[in-house]
Every structure is written in structure tokens, then in C-alpha cells.
Amino acid sequence: MAVYTDINEDQLKAFLAEYDVGTLLSYKGIAEGVENSNFLLRTTGGTFILTLYEKRVAPEDLPFFLGLMDHLSQKGLSCPLPVTRRDGGNLGELAGRPAAMISFLDGAWLRKPQAHHCREVGRALAAMHVAASDFPIRRENALAIGGWRPLWTLSRDRADEIQPGLKDEIDLQLDTLESAWPERLPEGVIHADLFPDNVFFIEDRLSGLIDFYFACDDVLAYDIAICLNAWCFEADGAFNLTKGMALIDGYEAVRPLASAEAEALPLLARGAALRFLLTRLHDWLITPEGALVVKKDPLEYLRKLRFHGQIGSSVEYGLRDMERAS
Amino acid sequence: MAVYTDINEDQLKAFLAEYDVGTLLSYKGIAEGVENSNFLLRTTGGTFILTLYEKRVAPEDLPFFLGLMDHLSQKGLSCPLPVTRRDGGNLGELAGRPAAMISFLDGAWLRKPQAHHCREVGRALAAMHVAASDFPIRRENALAIGGWRPLWTLSRDRADEIQPGLKDEIDLQLDTLESAWPERLPEGVIHADLFPDNVFFIEDRLSGLIDFYFACDDVLAYDIAICLNAWCFEADGAFNLTKGMALIDGYEAVRPLASAEAEALPLLARGAALRFLLTRLHDWLITPEGALVVKKDPLEYLRKLRFHGQIGSSVEYGLRDMERAS
Numbered sequence: 001m002a003v004y005t006d007i008n009e010d011q012l013k014a015f016l017a018e019y020d021v022g023t024l025l026s027y028k029g030i031a032e033g034v035e036n037s038n039f040l041l042r043t044t045g046g047t048f049i050l051t052l053y054e055k056r057v058a059p060e061d062l063p064f065f066l067g068l069m070d071h072l073s074q075k076g077l078s079c080p081l082p083v084t085r086r087d088g089g090n091l092g093e094l095a096g097r098p099a100a101m102i103s104f105l106d107g108a109w110l111r112k113p114q115a116h117h118c119r120e121v122g123r124a125l126a127a128m129h130v131a132a133s134d135f136p137i138r139r140e141n142a143l144a145i146g147g148w149r150p151l152w153t154l155s156r157d158r159a160d161e162i163q164p165g166l167k168d169e170i171d172l173q174l175d176t177l178e179s180a181w182p183e184r185l186p187e188g189v190i191h192a193d194l195f196p197d198n199v200f201f202i203e204d205r206l207s208g209l210i211d212f213y214f215a216c217d218d219v220l221a222y223d224i225a226i227c228l229n230a231w232c233f234e235a236d237g238a239f240n241l242t243k244g245m246a247l248i249d250g251y252e253a254v255r256p257l258a259s260a261e262a263e264a265l266p267l268l269a270r271g272a273a274l275r276f277l278l279t280r281l282h283d284w285l286i287t288p289e290g291a292l293v294v295k296k297d298p299l300e301y302l303r304k305l306r307f308h309g310q311i312g313s314s315v316e317y318g319l320r321d322m323e324r325a326s
Numbered sequence: 327m328a329v330y331t332d333i334n335e336d337q338l339k340a341f342l343a344e345y346d347v348g349t350l351l352s353y354k355g356i357a358e359g360v361e362n363s364n365f366l367l368r369t370t371g372g373t374f375i376l377t378l379y380e381k382r383v384a385p386e387d388l389p390f391f392l393g394l395m396d397h398l399s400q401k402g403l404s405c406p407l408p409v410t411r412r413d414g415g416n417l418g419e420l421a422g423r424p425a426a427m428i429s430f431l432d433g434a435w436l437r438k439p440q441a442h443h444c445r446e447v448g449r450a451l452a453a454m455h456v457a458a459s460d461f462p463i464r465r466e467n468a469l470a471i472g473g474w475r476p477l478w479t480l481s482r483d484r485a486d487e488i489q490p491g492l493k494d495e496i497d498l499q500l501d502t503l504e505s506a507w508p509e510r511l512p513e514g515v516i517h518a519d520l521f522p523d524n525v526f527f528i529e530d531r532l533s534g535l536i537d538f539y540f541a542c543d544d545v546l547a548y549d550i551a552i553c554l555n556a557w558c559f560e561a562d563g564a565f566n567l568t569k570g571m572a573l574i575d576g577y578e579a580v581r582p583l584a585s586a587e588a589e590a591l592p593l594l595a596r597g598a599a600l601r602f603l604l605t606r607l608h609d610w611l612i613t614p615e616g617a618l619v620v621k622k623d624p625l626e627y628l629r630k631l632r633f634h635g636q637i638g639s640s641v642e643y644g645l646r647d648m649e650r651a652s
Binding site for chain 1: 329332333334335336349350351352353354355356357358366368431432433434436437438526527528529
């Protein structure tokens with residue numbers, strides 16, 4: 001739950017004076033988002049989210065994140081729009097932290113998404129990829145495959161505390177993925193963290209995507225692989241083929257996959273599972289108590305990793321057999 | 327920070343079907359309130375606070391709390407108004423907990439209140455006392471003076487862990503207060519927890535009182551004594567006479583104190599300091615980690631307790647010397 005930094009009325013008043021949003025009516029810390037401090041803010045000019053960027057976000061990345069939201073909004077994608085300050089920028093400082101106001105997006109994230117929601121998610125993900133294709137700023141993915149081994153080194157010696165044999169198993173998976181990782185797939189801006197809590201719905205209609213603070217340049221189909229992990233497994237660990245099919249179908253309705261992308265999905269999904277396993281392991285084993293991290297069960301992603309290792313073809317995720325561009 | 331129970335869309339939809347508030351647009355857990363789970367809810371019908379009552383609130387007290395807010399709102403006091411359900415009641419069940427929707431109140435609580443804010447607080451407190459005078463339901467104060475010794479017994483043996491000599495000091499204070507506690511002062515419904523985070527302001531105007539979940543029947547002037555403790559000390563521990571004067575003046579502009587009330591203030595303020603010292607000690611020493619409690623520094627209230635013990639007359643709090651009803 002995320003209010004790491006409280007703010008007082010004097011600080012907030014000075015911050016708001018840089019915006020043309022009227023008088024402050026209320027602000028409340030909200031218990032969502034795990035990296036930053038977030039407040040729901042009401043002024044006579046509207047409702048906003050105020051975000052104070054805590055130390056897990058690099059200040060030099062903020063023009064990319066805020067610029068991307070701005071770019072996607074201009075293209076008609078429903079996502080938070082950074083509010084422009086009187087000085088023409090969209091980034092300020094509050095309580096010693098970089099801070100921005102973004103528009104409030106109606107909708108709630110689904111605790112129990114169904115297959116038809118997955119279809120909407122696939123559609124929105126593809127629409128984001130298309131809309132971002134001419135976004136001019138670049139941001140390298142620090143958690144791309146090249147970043148996994150250094151991350152793994154930090155928890156490797158203690159991995160067997162979580163489950164005996166885990167060290168050897170991850171060693172093997174990482175070796176395999178590094179040697180087999182697909183190259184020359186279409187790249188672009190990916191969301192990289194499109195979990196259910198980052199997709200809002202109003203009733204059954206997708207109302208918007210939020211939290212672009214992991215967005216970066218990487219393989220587009222890898223973003224689908226992340227979503228397969230995040231949306232298509234049931235609480236008991238089973239993969240839900242109907243959801244997988246809906247997600248991929250929704251994606252392809254907007255941006256059909258080339259044959260190389262379609263073929264790469266099992267490896268990409270395995271990689272995505274390993275990436276979340278490694279960050280969860282690190283948070284679990286290494287990150288000190290009290291840091292800005294919500295610790296989540298690493299073993300959920302070990303089970304997903306094993307599942308993807310058994311997949312022979314993307315058809316098993318629900319990909320349709322069709323003519324594809326090579 | 328307070329979201330102890332998350333809710334899913336199916337539970338929420340079923341709950342909202344009992345209300346005439348339109349379609350759900352969003353709900354977000356909010357990081358305020360320490361006893362219950364609170365969500366800020368937007369529907370096509372308006373903005374609301376949804377509260378799930380956790381186990382620290384006794385379900386049999388809810389008709390008192392919700393009825394009081396309803397009563398005060400009808401009398402024109404600005405406080406949250408419970409939303410009426412289709413069945414005519416204002417209490418439902420959600421995720422296995424009693425739950426209610428109340429109107430959203432604009433305003434923000436002050437992290438740095440000034441003397442003129444204290445005047446508004448005094449005024450609003452008196453207005454609440456007057457407005458509640460014909461509220462028909464009774465609720466005994468479990469934390470009235472009769473409840474202090476049983477509470478003290480739970481932490482007494484470990485009090486010296488906090489500060490050597492604390493056990494003897496509190497023993498003495500409690501003996502003194504029990505033998506000298508004023509009787510036959512005017513009683514009525516008191517808020518009993520009117521700390522800064524329970525009073526909203528829009529700019530410098532008080533916009534409402536919230537969180538009536540400690541409200542009960544007790545000595546009215548004891549509520550002023552709580553506010554003197556909560557509003558009129560600076561961060562360095564010093565009592566701010568200007569704030570005390572403003573608070574009492576504001577109160578007396580609406581409800582002048584009788585002479586017995588005026589004379590009793592030092593004892594009442596000492597009692598209020600002891601009451602918060604005892605609950606903080608209990609939370610600090612006895613309450614298990616992970617319980618629904620935010621632990622706060624007990625020694626802040628030891629310093630206040632000592633201060634009140636040195637007060638000779640209520641004039642030292644800022645009370646004006648004037649003709650009073652006997």
C-alpha cells in the first residue's frame with residue numbers, strides 16, 4: 001500500500017500554484033501502486049492522481065514515462081494524461097521528490113477477470129503497441145534478458161531457502177533461455193507490467209490502462225507473453241486456454257502476429273515467467289523489510305515457468321493456426 | 327493505512343444492487359482510518375466512502391454511529407451522511423463484514439493547523455454537542471475513567487520497558503484522577519477522537535467532521551479536553567496558548583461553559599492525556615504485530631500528562647475570565 005511520503009497543505013498549495021486546476025478540495029492517500037506515493041486529489045478543476053516518485057523510479061526516466069502517457073492519450077488510447085503546468089512542463093517537485101499530476105481515469109481493476117476481459121486486454125495491448133510506434137523517446141529494458149543473470153546472481157546463493165533444488169533449476173532455465181532467446185523480432189514500446197491491477201474496467205468495458213512505469217523498448221510479443229502469465233492462469237495454477245485464446249485473438253484483431261512472433265511465444269512466455277520469478281526472489285530474499293516493496297510469492301512463477309517449458313507450440317496458448325507474414 | 331479486506335467486483339456489484347446509486351465507475355482503497363477498511367467509490371450517482379467494519383468495531387454499535395451521522399447531518403452539521411439502502415436501512419454486508427456507504431465529504435485534514443483553525447474546531451465541536459443533544463440512542467464510553475484501570479492493568483507490568491519509573495508515575499496519576507474526577511458536569515454525545523485527521527478544511531474554512539467511531543455519551547467538556555491535547559501542542563511538546571485560547575473561544579461562541587465545566591478543564595485535560603497514554607501503551611506493548619493498529623509514541627502523552635498536572639487554572643489554557651452560569 002502506497003503512501004510512503006505524506007505531504008502537508010503548505011507543500012501542496014505551493015505545488016498546485018504551478019498548475020491551472022483551481023482550488024484544492026481534498027486529497028487522500030490511496031492504497032494502490034507499490035513503487036510510488038499516490039494521492040487522489042480533487043480540485044475545483046477536476047479529479048486527479050498526484051504521484052510522488054520514490055527512489056525506485058529513476059528521475060531521468062520520467063520524461064519517457066510522462067511523455068509516453070501524453071503521446072498515447074493524443075493517439076486516443078485511454079490512459080492517464082499528465083496535466084500541463086504553467087511552465088509548459090509536466091513534472092514538478094513535492095516534499096523533495098519529483099512529482100506529477102495525471103488525469104483520474106474512471107474504472108476499477110478486476111480481481112476475477114474472465115475470458116472476455118482477456119480479449120479486451122489483448123486488444124488494448126495491441127492498440128498501445130500501434131499507438132506508441134512513432135513515440136520518439138527510447139528507454140532500454142533494464143529487466144530484458146541481459147539483466148536476468150546479474151539479478152539472479154544476487155539471490156542465487158540463497159534460492160534453495162525458498163525450495164531445495166531451486167538454484168540448479170533456475171541455472172538451467174537461464175542457460176537455456178540465454179542460448180535460445182529469439183532475435184530479430186519486431187520491437188517497440190512495451191508496457192512490460194500489464195497485470196490486472198493496471199487495467200481498468202467499467203462493467204465489462206475496458207476503460208483504460210495505467211502505470212507505465214515499467215514501459216520500455218523491447219520485443220512486442222514479449223508483452224503478450226507477460227500478459228499470458230499475468231491474466232491466463234487460475235488460482236490453482238492451471239493455464240486457462242479459453243483466456244489465452246481470447247487474449248491472443250484480441251491482440252491479433254488489432255495487430256496480427258508475424259510467423260516468427262507466433263513461433264516464439266513459448267520461449268517468450270518462459271522468459272517472462274523467469275523475469276517475474278527473479279524479481280520476486282530478489283524482493284523475497286534480499287530486499288530489506290520496510291523497503292518500498294510488496295513481497296509476492298516467488299513460487300507462483302516457478303510453477304508458470306515449468307508450465308511454459310512443456311509447451312510445444314503456441315497453439316497450446318490458444319493461438320489460431322492461420323496464414324501469417326513471415 | 328487501512329485496507330485490511332480487499333473486495334472483488336462480484337461482491338461489490340451485489341452490495342451496490344441494494345442501493346439506488348447507479349453504475350460503479352471506480353473504487354480505490356484509501357490509506358486513511360486505522361480501524362476499518364475504506365474505499366473511495368465513484369458511481370454514476372456520486373462519490374462515496376465505502377467502509378467495511380473490521381473486528382475492532384462492535385457490530386451492535388453501528389446503529390449508534392450511523393444514526394448519529396444521520397442525525398447530525400439532518401441538523402445541518404457537515405459530516406458524512408449514511409446512504410439509505412433500498413430496504414430503508416443503512417447497513418449491509420460485504421466480504422463477510424458489516425459495511426456501509428457514506429457520502430464523500432470534500433476537504434483535507436491539516437498537517438499543520440494554525441490558531442484560527444483551532445477556533446473553527448472549537449466552534450464545530452460545540453455545534454456537534456448542541457446538535458446531538460436530542461439524539462435518542464445512548465452509547466457508554468468504554469474508555470471513560472472507569473475503563474482506565476482495567477486497561478492499565480494489561481500493560482502495567484511492562485510499562486517500565488518504555489521508560490523507567492513510568493509504572494509508579496501512572497499509578498499515582500490514576501489514583502489522583504480517580505479520587506478527584508469531577509462529577510455532575512453536563513453530559514451528552516461527545517466525538518471523543520477529534521484529532522486533526524478527523525477535521526476537514528477547504529482552504530481555511532472547516533468543511534466537516536468525520537470518523538464518529540469513538541463517539542459516546544460522556545462529559546461534554548471532556549471533549550474539549552481531548553481537543554486541547556490533540557490540537558494545541560507543538561511538535562516540540564510546548565503548549566500553544568494562542569491555539570488553546572482560540573479553541574475555547576470558538577467553543578464558547580456556540581456553547582458557553584458553566585463555571586463548573588470551566589474549573590474542571592485541567593483535571594479533564596489530564597484525564598484525556600492519561601486515556602491516550604494508556605491506549606498507546608497498550609498498543610505499543612500488548613497488541614500483536616500485524617493487528618489492525620497503527621502504533622503511536624506513548625511518551626508524547628506522558629509529556630502532556632505532566633504538563634496538565636502543573637496547570638493551576640483553566641486561564642492557563644486560554645479560557646477567558648467572564649461571568650458564567652453556575
